[in-house]
Amino acid sequence: MKKVEKVEKLYACSETSSSKQSISSTGTTASISTPQDESFKLDKHAERCLRTMEDYLYKQQLTDVILIAGQKRIPAHRLVLSANCEYFAAMFTNSLRETFQNEIELKEVDGDALWGIVRYFYTGIIDLLEDNVETLLATASLLQLSSIVEACCQFLIKQLHPSNCLGIRRFADIHGCTNLLHTANVYTNDHFMEVVKNQEYLLLTADDVAMLLQSDDLNVTSEESVFDALRRWLEHDPKIRQKESSRLLAYVKLPLLTPAFLTDYVENNEMFREQRSSQVLIMEALKYHLLPERRPMLQSNRTRPRKATVGQLLSIGGMDTLKGATTIDVFSLRTNTWRTLVNMSSKRSQFGAAVVEKKLVVAGGRDGLKTLNTVECFDFNAKTWGSLPPMTIHRHGLGVTVLEGPLYAVGGHDGWSFLNTVERWDPTTRQWTYISPMCSQRSTVGVAVLNDKLYAVGGRDNSSSLSTVECYDPHSNKWTSCAPMSRRRGGVAVAVMNGCLYALGGHDAPSSNPHASRFDCVERYDPKTDTWTTVASMSIARDAIGVTVLGDKLLAVGGYDGQQYLSLVEAYDPLLNEWHQVTPLNSGRAGPCVVIENSLTF
Known part of the structure; x- marks a missing residue:
């Protein structure tokens, strides 16, 4: 008995001990382990529950509310509706009147769209079709279902077409779909020429046409295309729409039309002939052409060209951290983006470039320490490089521009001395000939054409940077001095806008001093x-x-600030006398040649 009691006491003690023990077959105690706690998870449990609820939905079992939309009655479960939609959760959990109603009417809601959304609550799937996407989006927007709204917007974005983009844009505006509205608006502008050929455009209201035509982002080849679009809309219902003709004509940039087009197609159009306001607009445009000296005072929104009609800006080569960029990058004002067009066929810096007869001509420059006289050209149509006859003199730091057809190579440095010589290339004879030399030797000179004369501005000679300016008349073959700038400017940039020359930046150091003071x-x-x-x-x-x-802006591209090559691009507004930054270059560079080409499409 004592032995048995001892064993029982030992067993009882082991039951309460934190380290549980057992008695072995020999009578001694041994440790045993307790299994760890486990949890069981059923795969796809939530999906199975929802599938069961969906089954109840179709059998109308355990449903506790009926949604009424139009003629459609939709039984559903309050719990499922509330779990999926904050709109219903607020309705059923905040002691509102609807909380206790068995039937709830949703006014101005499409029944089929609501039924599709209710099924989505049970399945997580909703069918987006061309026939139902707009009603689904409107219903989802009312119910504050942002995920469905976004899915519908993405579906509509994929459906954008010149025949429907105006309707989608209007729909997006009504329902506050910001991204869809922006995308549809961009698409409409991008495809304007095709959009205006469709019935949807002809059925626009006058206000909608006004909103469309006033955009500077229209992708048109010329302002004539915009006038033709207006004419097409007016002639679709001339008796009703003639009263809108003057108001809408104000959105066409008439001063940018040619005088012949103004006379033949605008002034003589019966839609505008009897409209006094239209005649005032036409006279304004004709004065713009007849009095070019007054154009700086006649600037307005109608004289500001649309972004697609100003051409493409080409930034060609220049100095970079690799000591010579070879890419030609293109900037589109309408898309506000840069892209690489092509690489130059050879490496050169401090060269000159201009567009002659729809070809890009690149002349002179340096390849390392070697000063070049070679000339090459890029054909924008064929997308190929070719060579032209070389200049008579090797030149780097030269200025290049086009005056009345021929291309001029002005000044520069031949590797030994600063130059005052100027030579001219005639694209007809394909020959270089000398013209009268400048009064001063000039390298890194700024050149531009104004009022049929060639201006040479600033630059450097053997001793210092220059503030002097001289002007060449091709008819007399003579250079004359002009008023000097207020500062000496070597490496100056020069352009013409609104009948004036602009001189930008530069440095004032003598040629022997690399530590220039830049402006x-x-x-x-x-x-x-x-x-x-x-x-x-x-x-x-x-x-x-x-x-x-x-x-209507002056663009300053890249440059060198004494420490680094800049990718900065700034635009100058002469009306506001302000600079603002635009999209920078893809990489920093100094001394890029910048030209405008109208035949490129972006």
């Missing part, structure tokens, strides 16, 4: 008064800037 200041030259005035400064002091006019 952010800009000067404007008026040939009528032979005076320079200072305008708004750029954001960064720099030289070796590429500059051109794109539309």
Whole structure:
């Protein structure tokens, strides 16, 4: 008995001990392990439950509410509706009147769309079709189902077509779908020429046409296309729409039409002939052509070209961290983007470039320490490089421009000395000939054509940077001096806008001093008064800037600030006298040649 009691006590003690023990067959105690806690998970449990609920839905079992939309009655489960939709959750859990109603009417809701959404609550699947996507989106928007709204928007984006984009744009605007509205608007602008050929365009209201035509982002080849689009809309219902003709004509940039087009197709159009307001607009446009000297005072939104009609800006080569960029990058004002068009066929820096007869001509420059006289051209149509006869003199730091057809190579440095010589290439004879030399030797000179004369601005000679300016008349073959700039500017950038010369940046160091003081200041030259005035400064002091006019803005591209090659691109608005930054270059570069080409499509 004592032995048995001892064993029982030992067993009882082991039951309460934190380290559980057992008695072995020999009578001794041994440790045993307790299995760890486990959890069991049934695969796809939630899906099975929802599938069962869906089964109940179709059998109308355990349903506790009926949704009424139009003629459709949809039984459903409050719990499922609330779990999937905050709109229903607020309705059923906040002691609203609907909380206790067995039937709830949803006014102005499409019954089929609502039934599709209710089934989505049970299945997580909804069918998007061309026939139902708009009603689904409207219903989902009312029920605050953002995931379905976004899915519908993405579906509609894929369906965009010139025949339906205006309707989708209007639908997106009504329902506050910001991304869809933006995308449809961009698509409409991109495909404007095809959009206006479709019935949807002809059925627009006058206000919708006004909103469309006033956009500067229309992808059109010329302003004539915009006028033709307006004419097509007016002639679709002339008796009713003639009263809108003057108001809508104001959205066509008439001053940018040719005088012949204005006379033949606008002034003589019966839609505008009897409209006084239309005649005022036509006279404004004709004055713009008849009085070119007054154009700076006649600037308005109607004289500002649309982004697609200003051509493409080409940034060609230049100096970069690899000591010579070879790419030609293209900037589209309408898309506000850069892309690489092609690589140059050879490496060169401090060269000149211009567009002659729809070909890009690149002349002179340096390849390492070697100064070049070679000339090559890129055919925009064939997308191929070819060579032209070389210049008579090797030149780097030259200025290149086109005046009345021929191309001029101005000044520069031949590797030994600064040059005042100028030679001209005639595309007809394909020959280079000398013209009268400049009064001063000039390298890194800024050149531009204004009022049928060639201007050579600033640059460097053997001793210092220059502030002097001279002007060449091709008919007399003579150079004359003009008023000097307020500063000496080597490496200056020069362009023409609104009848004036603009000189940007540059440096004032003598040729032997590499530590130049660079400028952010800009000067404007008026040939009528032979005076320079200072305008708004750029954001960064720099030289070796590429500059051109794109539309109604002056663009300053790249440059060198003394420490780095810049990708910065700035645009100058002469009306506001302000600079603002635009999309930068893909990589920093100094001394890119910048030209405009109208035949490229982006």
